Amino acid sequence: MKIQELADRMGLTIHTIRYYEKEGLLDDRHVRRESNNYRNYSEEAVERLKLVKKFQSIGCSLAELKGVLQDLDNNARTNQQIIDWIRGKKKEIExxxxxxxxxxxxxxxxxxxxxxxxxxxxxxxxxxxxxxxxxxx
Amino acid sequence: MKIQELADRMGLTIHTIRYYEKEGLLDDRHVRRESNNYRNYSEEAVERLKLVKKFQSIGCSLAELKGVLQDLDNNARTNQQIIDWIRGKKKEIExxxxxxxxxxxxxxxxxxxxxxxxxxxxxxxxxxxxxxxxxxx
DNA sequence: GCTTGCCCTAGAGTTCACTTCATAGTTTAT
DNA sequence: ATAAACTATGAAGTGAACTCTAGGGCAAGC
CATH class of the missing domain: 1.10.287 (Helix Hairpins)
Known part of the structure; x- marks a missing residue:
C-alpha cells in the first residue's frame, strides 16, 4: 500500500509517517521501496502504527517508544530488563x-x-x- | 512571599512562574509588586499554581487552562457554557x-x-x- | 504529449512549554 | 563599601513532534 492510503487508514499525515520512519519506528518489515522508489507498506505497518499510537496516547515519547519497539524486535535487552520496564510503566499508568x-x-x-x-x-x-x-x- | 520562595514551595523554577504570569495564568489576586518592583505572591498564588499543575497533569495546554481559569474568575462565559465545557472534559478524561x-x-x-x-x-x-x-x- | 496528482528528498518553519542569557537594579552580609 | 545573592526585563535558545516548502520524479487520464 502506498503512503497516502496508509495515512488515510491510520488517520495520520504522510509527513508524520515519513517522520516516524526517519525516527526509526518503522523498519523493512513495515516499509519497502518499489522500483520507482515509492514506499510500499505492509499490513504490519498498520499494526505497528497502531501500537505506536497506543503507546503515544499514554504519554510515551517517540524516543522511548523507539527503544521499546527495537528491543522487542530484536531482543536487545534481557528479559529481566523488559520486565522491569513493564513494571515501571504500569506504575506510571496507575x-x-x-x-x-x-x-x-x-x-x-x-x-x-x-x-x-x-x-x-x-x-x-x-x-x-x-x-x-x-x-x- | 517572593518568587524564589514560591518556586521552592511549588517545585517550579522562578522562570516558569514568571512565564506563567506572562501567559496570563496569574493576575493581581496572585501577584503584586512591591515598591522595589519585586513580585510579591499571595497564598492564593499557591492555590492557583496547584490548580494549574492539576489541570496540566491531565493534558490541558496552558492556553486552554488560561481560558478556563479566566472564565471561572470573571464569569466571562455563561453557566451553560461552563457546564458544557465540564461535560466535555469529563468525557475526555473518561x-x-x-x-x-x-x-x-x-x-x-x-x-x-x-x-x-x-x-x-x-x-x-x-x-x-x-x-x-x-x-x- | 500534457496536465493533474501522487510520490521523493532535504531542509526550513511552527508550536508548546519551558530554559538560558545578557544586562541591570536591589538587598544583605561582612 | 563592596561582594554575594536575589530580583527584574527582554530576547534568544532548546527539544519534541510535527508541518510545510522547494524542487524534482513518476503515472494515469484526456
Whole structure:
C-alpha cells in the first residue's frame, strides 16, 4: 500500500509517517521501496502504527517508544530488563489514572455546583460555603 | 512571599512562574509588586499554581487552562457554557482512562509472557500461539 | 504529449512549554 | 563599601513532534 492510503487508514499525515520512519519506528518489515522508489507498506505497518499510537496516547515519547519497539524486535535487552520496564510503566499508568480520578472528582463537584446554580442559586451559594470550609488543596 | 520562595514551595523554577504570569495564568489576586518592583505572591498564588499543575497533569495546554481559569474568575462565559465545557472534559478524561486501562491490559499480558519466559520457556511459547490465534488489533 | 496528482528528498518553519542569557537594579552580609 | 545573592526585563535558545516548502520524479487520464 502506498503512503497516502496508509495515512488515510491510520488517520495520520504522510509527513508524520515519513517522520516516524526517519525516527526509526518503522523498519523493512513495515516499509519497502518499489522500483520507482515509492514506499510500499505492509499490513504490519498498520499494526505497528497502531501500537505506536497506543503507546503515544499514554504519554510515551517517540524516543522511548523507539527503544521499546527495537528491543522487542530484536531482543536487545534481557528479559529481566523488559520486565522491569513493564513494571515501571504500569506504575506510571496507575498513578496517572489516579490523577485522572482526582480530576474527575474536581469536575464533578464543579458540575454539581454549576447545575445547582441554574436551578437554585441560593442553595448553590450554600454549597460554596461548605466547600470553602473543608477544602485546603 | 517572593518568587524564589514560591518556586521552592511549588517545585517550579522562578522562570516558569514568571512565564506563567506572562501567559496570563496569574493576575493581581496572585501577584503584586512591591515598591522595589519585586513580585510579591499571595497564598492564593499557591492555590492557583496547584490548580494549574492539576489541570496540566491531565493534558490541558496552558492556553486552554488560561481560558478556563479566566472564565471561572470573571464569569466571562455563561453557566451553560461552563457546564458544557465540564461535560466535555469529563468525557475526555473518561476515554483517556479507558485507553490507560487498555494499555494496562497490554502490559499485563506482556508481563505475564515475560515472567513465564523466565520460568518455563516452553509454556511461554505456547502462550504466544494462543495469542496470535485470537488477536487482531 | 500534457496536465493533474501522487510520490521523493532535504531542509526550513511552527508550536508548546519551558530554559538560558545578557544586562541591570536591589538587598544583605561582612 | 563592596561582594554575594536575589530580583527584574527582554530576547534568544532548546527539544519534541510535527508541518510545510522547494524542487524534482513518476503515472494515469484526456
Amino acid at each position: 498513578s496517572k489514572k489516579e490523577e485522572y480520578d482526582q480530576m474527575l472528582d474536581i469536575l464533578n463537584k464543579m458540575l454539581e455546583y454549576r447545575t445547582l446554580l441554574m436551578e437554585d442559586p441560593i442553595k448553590a451559594q450554600e454549597m460554596l460555603k461548605t466547600w470553602h470550609a473543608g477544602s485546603s488543596d | 476515554s483517556k482512562k479507558e485507553e490507560y486501562d487498555q494499555m494496562l491490559d497490554i502490559l499485563n499480558k506482556m508481563l505475564e509472557y515475560r515472567t513465564l519466559l523466565m520460568e518455563d520457556p516452553i509454556k511461554a511459547q505456547e502462550m504466544l500461539k494462543t495469542w496470535h490465534a485470537g488477536s487482531s488489533d
